[in-house]
Amino acid sequence: MDSSKKPKPEPLDHPSTLLTLCPSSSNPDVNSEYFRISELFRSSFEQRLRRNGDVPISIEPESDPYATAIVPYTNPEAEALSDGELIPRVVATRKLPSRSSELVRVTDLQTEEFNVFREIIRRTRILFESLRLHSISGDDKNKDPTLMTPNRRMRGDLKAANMMRECGLWLNRDKRIVGEIPGVCIGDIFYFRMELCVVGLHGQVQAGIDYLPASLSATKEPIATSIIVSGGYEDDEDAGDVIVYTGQGGQDKNHKHVGNQKLESGNLALEMSLNYGVEIRVIRGLKNEGCSSGKVYVYDGLYRITNSWFEVGKAGFGIYKFKLVRIENQVEMGSAVMKFAASLRARPLEARPQGYVTLDLSSKKENVPVLFYNDIDNDHDPINYKYLKTTAFPPYVYNYGNNNGCECIGGCQDNCLCVMKNGVLAYDHNGILMKGKPLIFECGPCCSCPPTCRNRVTQKGVKNRFEVFRSMETHWGVRSLDMIPAGSFICEFAGVVLTREQAQLLTMNGDSLIYPSRFTERWKEWGDLSQVFRDYACPSYPSVPPLDFALDVSKMRNLACYMSHSSSPNVFVQLVLYDHSNVYFPHLMLFAMENIPPLRELSIDYGVVDEWSAKLAICN
Template identity: 65%
Template sequence: MGSLIDLNLYPNPPNATTLATDHATTAATSIIPKIEPKSEPVDEPLDVPPESNSNPILGLISHPTTALVPHSQVDENNVYSEYNRISEMFRTAFAGDMERYDEIQATTPEPLAIVPVPEENQLSTVVAPSRRKNSSRSSELVRVTNLGIEDERYFRDVVRKTRMIYDSLRVLVVMEDDKRRCSGIVSTHRARGDLKASAVMKDRGLWLNRDKRIVGEIPGVHVGDVFFFRMELCVVGMHGQVQAGIDYLTSSQSSNGEPIATSVIVSGGYEDDEDAGDVIVYTGHGGQDKNNKQVVNQKLEGGNLGMERSMHYGIEVRVIRGLKYEGSPSGKVYVYDGLYKVLEAWFDVGKSGFGVYKFKLVRMENQPEMGSAILKLAENLRTKPIEVRPLGYVTFDLSLSKENIPVFLFNDIDTNHEPMYYNYLPTTIFPPFVYHYGGSGCTCVSGCSHNCFCAQKNGGEFAYDSNGLLVRGKPLIYECGPYCHCPPSCPNRVTQKGVRNRFEVFRSVETGWGVRSHDLIQAGSFICEYSGVVLTKDQAQLFTMNGDSLIYPNRFSERWAEWGDLSQVFSDYLRPTFPSVPPLDFAMDVSRMRNLACYMSHSSSPNVLVQLVLYDHLNIGFPHLMLFAMENIPPLRELSIDYGAADEWMGKLLQSSSKYIMSKDEQALQRCSLPIPFPVVIL
């Protein structure tokens, strides 16, 4: 069971302006600096500040949600019980689809009420043009300690589901914008899906960790986790500022009138910053012009004072690095690199000749490897693998050129080269009778639109956005195929194009083989097909008698239903039931022919889902098993699937994989409490 520790600082602490005293004379004679948060480079001008009173999508009153509920206090039948308190608000929030935001009318009860709110206390709000003030963040400073394995899994699941909602909503906003453009409705700016998704979630009370200001680790967020947008950091409670590099509890909120810093973003926005990985010299905020040039002296106030006070009290800060990354939808990535201590603070003359405050941050020990270091390692592996890993590579193309991109085989543990003994199978082999089903395709010539024949087979919409990301999981997806007249560049041809990332099958020291990528995989991206030789039910019975490894598609968990599940946002959301699929009454033999997917481990909290797809035939009883990313998967992080219930039919693959992933989970979920250098109250 975890504990919340209330950080009750000394009521009469030493003078907090010691550093400023030495430079009082200088500051008095200099130009008054520009007082603003330390801003970091952004991809585009942001439309809303973090605590804006306005909202680009909805004008609904916003309230925080209670995210830190100990596992034992959560309704076992619904880990999202905290969200159910605002279900009535969801019901009335959306009158139409995403393109009708400015026309919605809603009636919102008090979302934080534990018991139903009387009708007379309910707020009737017209979304446009009226605006409601969002609730401010909590001023209660806490640290979460001693989380057990079950608590860690619970919070990890909450974070995963919240991020899936964010990603699904963001992709949906962009897709709706694309549909409007295809219909001739062209606006000046493209939709900022990251901003709109976060705004909707904030108005629904789906932002995490708003009821407590957490110092140290955020439950459910692991070192190395990657985010593509600054707003997503706000959504999960990692960093509460949209542009400011220092997130801190302000002096007006603090119980003793002193600000306390909780997290920083390091992205090279200040010329005096020095980043050596484990040691950072971080420059304070203030005194910059619009071109991020230092023009006047900084003052010891706001975030600067918060950093100094965190040093004084020995409070750790979270460090998130912002890095440029090719292929990112924002042009950057933000990776959580762990906890640092502020060991020194001093006033110095910067490169521009003006006074700046500098803070020396040193990474705390016994943490996983920094995510930014892994990103750098993966980048080097993509260009010069032999130099980075002179030993261990068995082959640089396990697929023997059958995939678009080579698949590496890596083993620096023993001499086992087992994957080399199988014939690599890039796509599934179906019985000949499967292709006897005739059919017709779309007649689109230049490219498919949302009113073409194939879109109608998918329920009136395509499954992918313009970037090839899965918008919403479905029982079955129809892609354009050989019957269609559209070109290969058609956006409804995604999975049939094969692998697009650099993967390696690697040997695990614990139990067996696994799969990881050298690339950062964006949530919703296609990974690969789970291939094998399809057997009918009668054939499968004969093969199992020989002890061959068979995979039964009907036993994969329906994780596709989680991707794009916006039931927490839309009250009328229904799980997709079209196109309908009969029970999959076949098996796949992977005992002699297989691809990289067969080496993916089993996990009850997977980062990969199985989506059924048809493209080269129309027999719905024999779909392809296509794999998509359920979350942003950092480079060199193992890929995992939920194979469903384990039984005697699953064979050796599931048994060995299951042991391996559980072993890794148990190691990753271990947490220990950190020493607290000031009085505390354990809740």
């Protein structure tokens, strides 16, 4: 079937079928809340068509009978004292609105406008991950481990998506966006298919083609908006910028071809998108054994369908094929960056023959090498500092308080002495921080539990491979060669501790000081469930006094000191104690606030100036 031989219908961006939005900085509505995005767009349809039959968020009862349950959760203000449940803002039986039939395209977003949408996307993804961890935590408490089958995965992603949908927190449901989703960047990674639905990048829970059905289309023809390329069909061909995509259908439940495909549903939608010249969002699903879902999804940008045809596939049945070509002048594909990062991890000098100053800035102090790369100029300043793996506290800090440890032998549980200081276990089985708290107590050198204890995470040091690099925008920067899941420990912000008096003396001659009291309390965002549970309260236990010390990084520092500042960071500070009990001098531990793709720069919110100094002291 050669599309060039068919008559071309009226372009889809005609006012009667598609509204193209061109916002400007003078438009006051652009900076409104994202869930009111409908105020930015006016309907191009004369009337709403009947509701769309979306794929429901559900799971077979025999595979997980608790998939759609509202999971009880302990009140953060009384974690160690009661088993009270949080109250959801809506009930599970509420009738939920269907997806809109309206197609819109958002173009020419200014930087300030894009940042507004980016922040809403960021907060939505934080909430999704917080709810997912919250759901798993509830399962851990309520299920008998002896009755659980091996390798069974609790579907916390389904539960999180359900709760967000019931609260009306899914994005882009009131309009179907053609092209870029405002606030989503090429290269963004997602560990769960449901998260794609939550942010509106791909609206189908199972199908690889997302489209507006003919029954809802103003032209009475289906229109495709996005596809997922994950190797589900043996006839697929993926060369990066060019994809030969096999249509849907003709397979049994074991993904084997048993019949011919038909030009209907998603296949017909792709054909119509070819005819109308509609751009298609492409998400690639890549195998990843390191995550619970076994797959990671990366957004690779916009493609156009340039041709389609029908042929006999490898299995001997008729299939529809669509050729997609990536639109020019986009940033590099996220999947390509991931492949390049893999080559850097294996053979950095072969992948980048020029630019590496040293292959280990830490001089073997960290568990893995810290690369130092500069292909811009001859500034090699970071190698002039002694690398400090962990913060250097004054000796008297270790003589304060009760340093008695727990007596757990196999591993710590909720009744552990150290865990009880936190109220509940702070980390899941993969070492992911469940939620931010004012302070976290980890098991320490006086404890009887083994190094594999679940309550020992940050003290184990760096586990990802990082690279300090020269940046034209931020002078110095830090990026990871690995994917970092949200909630993962990154590294400590290390320096030499100075008292307030010592710091004041040092500032007389200029300083390279970091003031922990200035770091914003971004930990409050990690685990914030207030949008879903109306009686949620931010954790206030364990309490910690004001941080009245500074970190001197003028001669000794670690990779954290080269992280750039951002008011919308992807890294946050969590206070932790493990090697002493002096709450006045906690460790500054850094955690990922979102899923961080390889080679994306890490950023942290250093806060604002205070009475200590007239300037914001950022190391770089």
